[in-house]
Amino acid sequence: MEDSHSLPHTSFSRPQHSPSANAAPQLTSAHDHLTDAPGSSNGAKYRLMSPAKLPISRSTCITIPPGLSPTSFLESPVLLSNIKGIFALVLFASVAREIQIRIRCQVCLCWLLNIAAKVSNIGKNENPAFMLTSKRGVKLTSAEPSPTTGSFFKPQLMQGSGENAALSLQKHFSSGNTIDERTSSSFEFRFHTGANSTLGVSSAGLAIPVGLNRNGPVIHQDQRHTQQSSAPSSLASQSIAVGIHDSSLCSTTDELNQAGQSNTGIQASSSDHKDSISSVSAERTSDDGYNWRKYGQKLVKGSEFPRSYYKCTYPNCEVKKIFERSPSGQITEIVYKGSHDHPKPQAARRHNPGALLSIQEDKLDRDLSFTGQEDKLNTNNMEQNCSPALSPLQANEDGVDGSGSQFQAINDDVEEDDPFLKRRKMEDSIDV
DNA sequence: AGGCTTTGACCTGCA
DNA sequence: ATGCAGGTCAAAGCC
Numbered sequence: 001m002e003d004s005h006s007l008p009h010t011s012f013s014r015p016q017h018s019p020s021a022n023a024a025p026q027l028t029s030a031h032d033h034l035t036d037a038p039g040s041s042n043g044a045k046y047r048l049m050s051p052a053k054l055p056i057s058r059s060t061c062i063t064i065p066p067g068l069s070p071t072s073f074l075e076s077p078v079l080l081s082n083i084k085g086i087f088a089l090v091l092f093a094s095v096a097r098e099i100q101i102r103i104r105c106q107v108c109l110c111w112l113l114n115i116a117a118k119v120s121n122i123g124k125n126e127n128p129a130f131m132l133t134s135k136r137g138v139k140l141t142s143a144e145p146s147p148t149t150g151s152f153f154k155p156q157l158m159q160g161s162g163e164n165a166a167l168s169l170q171k172h173f174s175s176g177n178t179i180d181e182r183t184s185s186s187f188e189f190r191f192h193t194g195a196n197s198t199l200g201v202s203s204a205g206l207a208i209p210v211g212l213n214r215n216g217p218v219i220h221q222d223q224r225h226t227q228q229s230s231a232p233s234s235l236a237s238q239s240i241a242v243g244i245h246d247s248s249l250c251s252t253t254d255e256l257n258q259a260g261q262s263n264t265g266i267q268a269s270s271s272d273h274k275d276s277i278s279s280v281s282a283e284r285t286s287d288d289g290y291n292w293r294k295y296g297q298k299l300v301k302g303s304e305f306p307r308s309y310y311k312c313t314y315p316n317c318e319v320k321k322i323f324e325r326s327p328s329g330q331i332t333e334i335v336y337k338g339s340h341d342h343p344k345p346q347a348a349r350r351h352n353p354g355a356l357l358s359i360q361e362d363k364l365d366r367d368l369s370f371t372g373q374e375d376k377l378n379t380n381n382m383e384q385n386c387s388p389a390l391s392p393l394q395a396n397e398d399g400v401d402g403s404g405s406q407f408q409a410i411n412d413d414v415e416e417d418d419p420f421l422k423r424r425k426m427e428d429s430i431d432v
Numbered sequence: 433a434g435g436c437t438t439t440g441a442c443c444t445g446c447a
Numbered sequence: 448a449t450g451c452a453g454g455t456c457a458a459a460g461c462c
Binding site: 293294295296297298313 | 435
């Protein structure tokens, strides 16, 4: 039993404000928290930690051979042979760009846009996206909120614990670099694999160079023991720090390609055992499919924006999320505490009618319907179904459950005449 | 009427 | 022991 006060503190990463930002800002791994938390009742303590101190496990990172990249994949006869699918994807990407559909997986969209560019040269995103940093110091760039809707594209960061497939985007810092140093252009996009990836990431990890820009959200995740989870390794808290920058989804396809050629892209990297997952998402309240009730707001010292505290409104669900939002409405940091042990409320989707990936969410909700493990460990992952793990490259992993099927789900939808509209119709009819 | 947000006060942990 | 900061509570108001 733990009350709200027993929840581990989750520190926000605010490199730009942290007095020590220049020297060693950032996030601590859950592992460190667990081991270096004197005085904590459960041993879980969460603090900022310098990326340099982060025990980022690279041993599990598998880099794709030079021949494998989104570009090469796009040129794959397997993909190109499916003309129908291509056109559907092009249409999909075009529509997404056109109406600024909120998409949860910027990588997926990047990929789609890349495909679109390949086929019709329409990929023209001007601004790169944001930078994400996991608790383990993993950084990634991703999309910023839609300039028109303000909705955030959800950066998907899936880190696999020993058992979960993981994906993280990692920025490689030169020594001494801090998180707020956004000058580095070196990013890696690695796919990690766990022994048994529930997401279906095969053991053949992939490194996809993606020309994403630096400015962007910083993601970090926290871990703690929850009431529901007796397993010491269960992840319960995740946090995200979203950089405040005006940039659009992904980078241009040219940038993507260039990045791919220059090996300065993003690599998905897996976390090691204790950090289990980490899927993170930058999103607005209620946009993650769950219902939240704000129970507090506080201006934290050193923060220029007030910190808002939300609780999940689901009965007996004690999941909390904390985020800071700039006056312009941009979320600068998000922290999740706890894990949902319940499905997303159906009604919540109406709040997000334009959510492109809600299609996926539905599918995943059905497929996963929070079976013990992924819910305990990856409850929040369910919010981020379209993780980078859903990379088309991974989609080739036919024999794998999870991401492969997820991607298949995407394709299935895409291949329908207008799955998105169909879905909307269906939901509308249900609502009526 | 119910649910949510706002906001000042209170509680707790830490240095 | 004390002050500070972060997190939470809960009354009031709003939608």
